[in-house]
Amino acid sequence: MGAHQEKKLVEERKHQNMQNDTKTSQGQWGRAWEVDWFSLASILFLLMFAPLIVYYFIMSCDQYQCSLTDPLLDLLTGKKHLSDIWNRTPMLTYRAAAIYSLWVTFQVFLYVSIPDFCHKFLPGYVGGVQDGAVTPAGAVNKYEINGLQAWIITHVLWFANAYCFHFFSPTIIFDNWIPFLWCANILGYAVSTFAMIKGYFFPTNAKDCKITGNFFYDYMMGIEFNPRIGKWFDFKLFFNGRPGIVAWTLINLSFAAKQQELYGEVTNSMILVNVLQGIYVLDFFWNEAWYLKTIDICHDHFGWYLGWGDCVWLPYLYTLQGLYLVYHPVQLRTDYALGILMLGLLGYYIFRMTNHQKDLFRRTNGNCRIWGKKPEYIECSYMSVDGTKYYSKLMTSGFWGWARHFNYTGDLMGSLAYCLACGFEHVLPYFYIIYMTILLTHRCIRDEHRCSSKYGKDWKCYTAVVPYRLLPGVF
Ligand code: NDP
Numbered sequence: 001m002g003a004h005q006e007k008k009l010v011e012e013r014k015h016q017n018m019q020n021d022t023k024t025s026q027g028q029w030g031r032a033w034e035v036d037w038f039s040l041a042s043i044l045f046l047l048m049f050a051p052l053i054v055y056y057f058i059m060s061c062d063q064y065q066c067s068l069t070d071p072l073l074d075l076l077t078g079k080k081h082l083s084d085i086w087n088r089t090p091m092l093t094y095r096a097a098a099i100y101s102l103w104v105t106f107q108v109f110l111y112v113s114i115p116d117f118c119h120k121f122l123p124g125y126v127g128g129v130q131d132g133a134v135t136p137a138g139a140v141n142k143y144e145i146n147g148l149q150a151w152i153i154t155h156v157l158w159f160a161n162a163y164c165f166h167f168f169s170p171t172i173i174f175d176n177w178i179p180f181l182w183c184a185n186i187l188g189y190a191v192s193t194f195a196m197i198k199g200y201f202f203p204t205n206a207k208d209c210k211i212t213g214n215f216f217y218d219y220m221m222g223i224e225f226n227p228r229i230g231k232w233f234d235f236k237l238f239f240n241g242r243p244g245i246v247a248w249t250l251i252n253l254s255f256a257a258k259q260q261e262l263y264g265e266v267t268n269s270m271i272l273v274n275v276l277q278g279i280y281v282l283d284f285f286w287n288e289a290w291y292l293k294t295i296d297i298c299h300d301h302f303g304w305y306l307g308w309g310d311c312v313w314l315p316y317l318y319t320l321q322g323l324y325l326v327y328h329p330v331q332l333r334t335d336y337a338l339g340i341l342m343l344g345l346l347g348y349y350i351f352r353m354t355n356h357q358k359d360l361f362r363r364t365n366g367n368c369r370i371w372g373k374k375p376e377y378i379e380c381s382y383m384s385v386d387g388t389k390y391y392s393k394l395m396t397s398g399f400w401g402w403a404r405h406f407n408y409t410g411d412l413m414g415s416l417a418y419c420l421a422c423g424f425e426h427v428l429p430y431f432y433i434i435y436m437t438i439l440l441t442h443r444c445i446r447d448e449h450r451c452s453s454k455y456g457k458d459w460k461c462y463t464a465v466v467p468y469r470l471l472p473g474v475f
Contacts, residue, residue: 276418
């Protein structure tokens with residue numbers, strides 16, 4: 001394709017994307033320009049306490065068999081001092097640092113050096129070079145979508161090692177879990193600090209930066225929209241997907257291997273957690289191109305929230321069920337296990353179909369069929385800061401007619417299934433559903449606030465037709 005033709009295509013695509021409702025108003029886009037006291041207080045709280053929360057959860061498994069109350073009771077009754085707990089905590093080791101560095105370097109290599117080949121032979125898979133949504137400054141970034149490939153290569157190597165080569169034990173992740181925590185924190189803080197400095201001094205796209213002047217807010221929520229090194233190394237796509245999400249399934253496999261080593265068997269609850277979370281992870285990579293259009297990529301800037309969150313919060317707290325099951329191997333009654341499997345699969349089905357319905361509707365501009373019928377929708381419009389009017393559509397058919405965020409409901413059902421697989425002895429494995437409920441409810445309200453200011457009275461018409469957010473008749 002000639003350079004002129006290619007440029008024209010990009011321009012057309014840009015225009016089409018805008019028509020397809022991508023928001024161009026800088027004033028309403030992404031994170032705030034002004035920091036209110038509540039946001040600042042929340043940010044300070046998270047900066048101070050989020051690393052401690054992660055440490056507390058992991059430490060309580062390591063030292064207190066996953067009891068969240070026993071460490072507190074020990075401290076309050078004076079049975080133990082903080083220094084006792086700290087002295088029993090495994091420290092950073094050279095070995096862990098070397099393994100972790102190798103892991104991250106390998107994922108960087110897979111991300112930047114091997115162009116996607118999966119889309120060449122997997123029917124229906126969208127990989128290779130794809131366009132992102134239009135950024136607030138009007139740029140359209142290109143992404144190399146090769147996450148599925150990175151995931152497959154990594155897991156093939158993992159199984160090849162576990163069953164053939166035996167270079168290292170599959171329990172390696174569990175065995176170094178706390179030393180790796182220090183490595184993940186170092187990376188998380190380093191990348192967030194680097195992103196902040198880069199945002200100030202050498203941003204990838206200066207027009208897409210937001211600087212509020214409040215150091216803590218800017219550090220937490222990020223300055224740059226899409227920081228990049230070179231043409232392809234995109235911070236948001238890399239850190240969210242790899243090493244965090246590629247690692248998720250490996251971490252679970254390592255926990256299963258530890259169960260096998262300790263008890264001579266892998267329980268059905270551990271298999272359930274591995275299978276259900278494995279489906280979620282594979283879905284993420286299969287739909288990585290779709291992920292470019294989600295709130296994370298389209299609206300959030302890259303700061304500590306994403307940088308540290310992807311390196312530490314996600315791999316450590318999203319995998320608590322597997323970790324818990326190493327300490328408490330739960331063998332579920334078959335009917336109960338099947339019930340959980342059904343709940344998890346139903347949640348996944350709702351999550352995937354709801355996202356798919358919106359994606360299809362928006363991609364075809366409503367010229368598609370939802371549940372065998374032409375979709376119903378509300379015509380809406382919005383204005384960009386330069387006064388240009390754009391038109392869009394809000395679908396009221398399919399799952400989008402049941403509730404305004406039924407995709408979140410499906411996600412929550414799946415999350416609940418992981419937790420239920422761990423039985424009812426401890427609270428710790430239920431952290432995930434509590435956290436996801438807060439995260440997605442907050443996200444729902446945040447998104448609706450944005451949509452309301454974007455579409456005005458049209459959004460009101462939409463909410464009149466679809467009055468509930470997550471659960472029809474309840475909320
Ligand atoms: P959505 O995919 O729900 O996207 C919301 C946007 O869709 C709105 O801003 C609006 O954008 C558009 N929209 C809203 N209503 C309609 C409608 N009726 N018809 C057409 N378009 C509509 O949000 P997310 O990006 O947050 O979530 C994507 C998925 O990722 C979800 O399934 C969620 O569960 C999952 N997720 C998982 C997380 C995890 O940690 N496991 C974290 C976050 C999300 P516009 O301005 O274009 O109109």
